[in-house]
Amino acid sequence: MTYSLSGRIQTRILLFAAIGGTWTALITPILPTRLPLDASFAMAFTVLGLLIALGVLWELAYHLLQQFRWDKDWPTLFSLLAGVPEGVLLWLLLSTDTWFWDVPVTTQGFWLWFISTWLVVWALLSGPIRVLLVRRRWRGGRLFG
């Protein structure tokens, strides 16, 4: 994919919210969170919100790295592997109570949610999104503007 900076940010906010949100709604009832269902949902969507919010900052860093590439592209493997640092940082923040408020994550629940969500978003953005949003690939990933 050849992202522009605004394309990255729009993708991170809107598509992660749409695809990630749908997936989170489907998977949360079976996540091993040791919480009542409503608390499970609250927790899962909070983590999704953090993935998106911190993700906007990550996108700034990715965009800077992209500038070192002649093709100004972002290979699909980068998109996939970006999940590693992002997942680890999020886990460290939440599991060590470093985040500003308490999010009651369990190891298994967090990683099941994170890995599956990341893969679903990555898979959809790697191909099928081109059918849903025909012009997106010609516009650096932007949905608007």
Next chain:
Amino acid sequence: MSAAVPSVARSGDLAQVLVDTDVWTEALLTDAGVPILDAPLVSVGGGLGSFALIDILRICGLSTESLRVLTPLSTPWESFAYLTRVSQISHDDRLRSDASARPDNIWGFPSYAVQEAFRADTVRGFLAPLWQVLTEPLFGEHYTPRAAQVLEALSREHRRIRYSQMVAAGQVRMVRRRRAGGYFTILTTPEWGNSVRRIAFRSAYVHLAVGYAGLMFLPDLQGYRESARSSNRVVNAFEPHEHVYDQLRRRPGTVMVRGSGVVASRVLQRLIDERNVHGLQTRVIHVFSDFVSGPQGPRFMRRRGGDGFAYQAFDEPKAVWGGQLRDRARRTEGAQRVEFYNLLGDTSTPYRKEWAVRLATAREQGWYSSVVGEVDALEPGADDLVSARIETGPSVLMAEASFVIDCAGLESDIGEQRILADLLQHTGAGRNPLGRLDVEPSFEVRGTRSGNGRLYASGAATHGGYLPGADTFLGLQIAAQEIADDLASEGFCRKLGTLGSVRQWLRWARNTVI
């Protein structure tokens, strides 16, 4: 021509009054005996540029009756197939093209890599293209489709959209504005006995995708051909030149290769293959006008290079087709545009390990040598050889070769193309900062609007516009998308939204004829 009615020409012939009049009326054509046919949109050219536009317009719901393709070609891929063949790409060779650049599929999904995987009959055949497209270009080279795969897919889409029903065969002579809005496009039809030779298509919309204006032969090449009265020894790589390889099999010789683009790489590959397979003693002198010895450019626009070549996966850096480089190009005008195109760099070839290894071996064995300089003159030499005078900066080098293959791939000026020349002269079209046809971001040809009509152009003629890489699969598809959106805003067709796109993609996937 009748003396009594001087403005009337023989049936179908173009009267001088037509040639001289910029804006035409029906009466003018009727007086000249040129019959008029109606078609809301005509696409002139009939190659892959026309195909890309017709494909998307059919997908946007336009009927075959609304669209006409005016072309001398028997299929939209005829020129493409010819150029790939003469430039040494066989059906089984891989093109220099991205997995998701699919001229038969506006969505680029599934990519050619996925399609190749699902067609494989071995596990390895299934996994290899998927692994390559997943890890490209980090752990290997980019996945690229085979020529045969692209041609087969084009043929399938050609049937699916009923392309041949839209074709009117012939050669377009000119496009002129119509006084009441829209355009007249003059088609010279193949001659069948006494039938009409010229037809005027009256349309609101015209699309020009006429391809290259032609090959430009370097002055020294032309000079040689004139003095030697032969085109046998000095050839352009885009001309058929099988005789070079045939003759080298019969008699060993030296070949001088000029140019450092992908065509030069393919010609070198062919020469090396011939040498290896047939045990030949061919020697190669490779003339570089600009020898790239390593990475070039400022830190944030640095391109790989080495052994004389600038390395780049595709015709342009990838982001020109929809990333930050496209955005940047869109913001340039005038001299800035020229500067930006210069920044994107000149000729390049993809780095392929296979090619690099072969050339390294050839260099070690001493039968491949590089010369940096400009060929100044080519002359017939003794013993049927070609004698080349090469300026290498401070000194002049004389070299002799059995054959010279020019791979520089220069294109003629658009003024050499009859339709475009007429457009520049009579219809208000102008040139962009790089000298080609000036188009808006919507690909409408600037200065040619006629009432509610619109005249668009895409492909090679628009090189130097807001979209670099216009003459590539993706470039043609982006142009088609922009034109379709512009036509939708005019109310000519539906704008393709998410639901329509999904529905049409399912039809594509099921190969449903539309």
